[in-house]
Each structure stands twice: as C-alpha cells, then as structure tokens.
Amino acid sequence: MSIHERYVRDSVLAISELRKHKYVEYDDAIAAELFNIGSLIEFKQGSILIEQGATDQFIYLILSGSAQIIINGNELSYLRSETDAVGEMTILNPSAPRLATIKAHTDMSVLRIDYLEFKKILDSHTKMYIALLRDITFKIKQRNQHVREVNKIPKLFIISSVESLPVAESILCNLEHVEVEVQLWSDTNRFDAGSNVLNVLEEHVKKSDFSLAIFSDDDDVISRGDSLKAPRDNVVLELGMFLGRLGKERAFYVLPKNVNVKVPTDFNGITPLKYSRNALGEIDTRILVTGLKAKFSQLGVMKNI
Structure with missing residues (x-):
C-alpha cells in the first residue's frame, strides 16, 4: 500500500501529516479546515502538477514525495518536498499565468485546494498568512540565487x-x-x-x-x-x-x-x-x-x- 493510499484510507493520519506543514505549524484547527476543503491527489513520478503558462488556481500542499521546478525548459537544482507547497504564488496575483512547470520527481501525495477556498482560511487565520508570506519571500530569494545575472553587453x-x-x-x-x-x-x-x-x-x-x-x-x-x-x-x-x-x-x-x-x-x-x-x-x-x-x-x- 502506498503512502497516498494510507492517507486516503485514514484521514487521521493525513491530518496528522498536514499538521507538520509550514503553513499549519501544528495548529489543529487550521489542519482540519484545510483538509475539509481540499482533495487528496496522487501524482506518479513524472506527472505534471502545474504547467507553465496555465491559468488554473490550485494550491498544492505536499504531504509526501518531491517535485521538480522547471522554468522555460530549465530544471532548477532544488526540489519541493514534504511541508512545502507549490502553486502558492497564485495568492499574489490570481489572474496571472503559472510561472513554472511543476513535475513529480517521485510519487507524490498532495492536498489540492482551490484558491478561493484557500483564501477564506487565510483571511481567518493571520498567522497562516504570515507563514505563507514568509515562505514566498524565501522562495523568491532562493530563486534569485539561481538566476543568471544578465550581462550589460554581450x-x-x-x-x-x-x-x-x-x-x-x-x-x-x-x-x-x-x-x-x-x-x-x-x-x-x-x-x-x-x-x-x-x-x-x-x-x-x-x-x-x-x-x-x-x-x-x-x-x-x-x-x-x-x-x-x-x-x-x-x-x-x-x-x-x-x-x-x-x-x-x-x-x-x-x-x-x-x-x-x-x-x-x-x-x-x-x-x-x-x-x-x-x-x-x-x-x-x-x-x-x-x-x-x-x-x-x-x-x-x-x-x-
């Protein structure tokens, strides 16, 4: 039985794992609310969670496995894994197309949440909003470290x-x-x-x-x-x-x-x-x-x- 199958069969186990997420910070109420509005989804290795340029608005909280980030065909050197989220940048600008493709690096179990439902929980839990903004700031800095500085002349x-x-x-x-x-x-x-x-x-x-x-x-x-x-x-x-x-x-x-x-x-x-x-x-x-x-x-x- 895969980890994802265990989460599907045992919601208590899934919520227990969700409590560890960096947006939840072991808050039982937030974990329960997120679980109730989300859908447990399995992505097999090599499957695409998000396609660069797409306009969907799902946010994915990773419960198990890891994901590869691909921008303009270039694979970044770091992964997203347990306690991470992908697709969260849609919070900053819901109408903007996706900035990167996210591909399952290993088999993954994620909690998929619609932007509007996710936003409702954010609005009612200030500390979760702070955790999200802290995470986005970290990710922007992390990406900047891997972005090639553009030369002034060729x-x-x-x-x-x-x-x-x-x-x-x-x-x-x-x-x-x-x-x-x-x-x-x-x-x-x-x-x-x-x-x-x-x-x-x-x-x-x-x-x-x-x-x-x-x-x-x-x-x-x-x-x-x-x-x-x-x-x-x-x-x-x-x-x-x-x-x-x-x-x-x-x-x-x-x-x-x-x-x-x-x-x-x-x-x-x-x-x-x-x-x-x-x-x-x-x-x-x-x-x-x-x-x-x-x-x-x-x-x-x-x-x-």
Missing part, C-alpha cells in the same frame, strides 16, 4: 589552441570597436586552471552569451582511410560544453577557407564561420567578424535561467 568566449592564437588575435582586433566583452581561452588558461579546468570552464559557460571555437588544422587524423586535418580534442570538448548551454544559435566554430577540416557530427546544423589566410600567412577575419556582429545585434545578451 560576452563572447573564444576557445583556441595555442597554434590558433593568431586567428583569435585577429578576431579580437576586428572586434575592438564592437560593444562586446571578449574572453580568450587557450592552452595557457588550461595549464593555469590545472585539475580544476572543467570547474573554471563551467563558470565561464554560465556567464557567457556566445562562444566561438577555432577549428584549425592542428592535428592529422585518419577517417575511412583518408588523411584529414582536425581541431584539437580539447577545443572540440570545450565547444560542446558551451553548445549544451547556449544552443546552436549562440555557439559557433571557425574554419580556415580551402582547408578540409574534419568536424565532429555533433556540430551538424551549425553553419561555420570562415577566415582566410593568404600565401604570406596573413589572416583575414573581417567577414567572420561581420557575421558575429550581426548575431550580437540580433540575439543580444541571454536572459533565461
């Missing part, structure tokens, strides 16, 4: 091997008068970061609006019997980290013109930017930078979580 992260630094420096030169902050990452940075290189990169991923990896002909590889040029493995890996966060519209790679460089199939769908090198070895990235400027203007800084 931030571009350039990934390069030491052999490709002349290309990176040419790009930097041509971006000199463009309103963009540029971070250049090369072998020197990898060495300085040591064993913490992935942690350092993860922080850059969180703070960047765009990434650009220079896929030069650094290494020789054999593919299906043919000898091809290929970028360094670490450059490919690092672009992959940014691609997962930024998406294909904001993660780019650069190729030399007229050189057959083997690009991993993971990057199919990304149109490469190209630079030229003349017979004297002089590098020209002006057209490449024009393409970047268009993307900066079109997409701007990232504003999602």
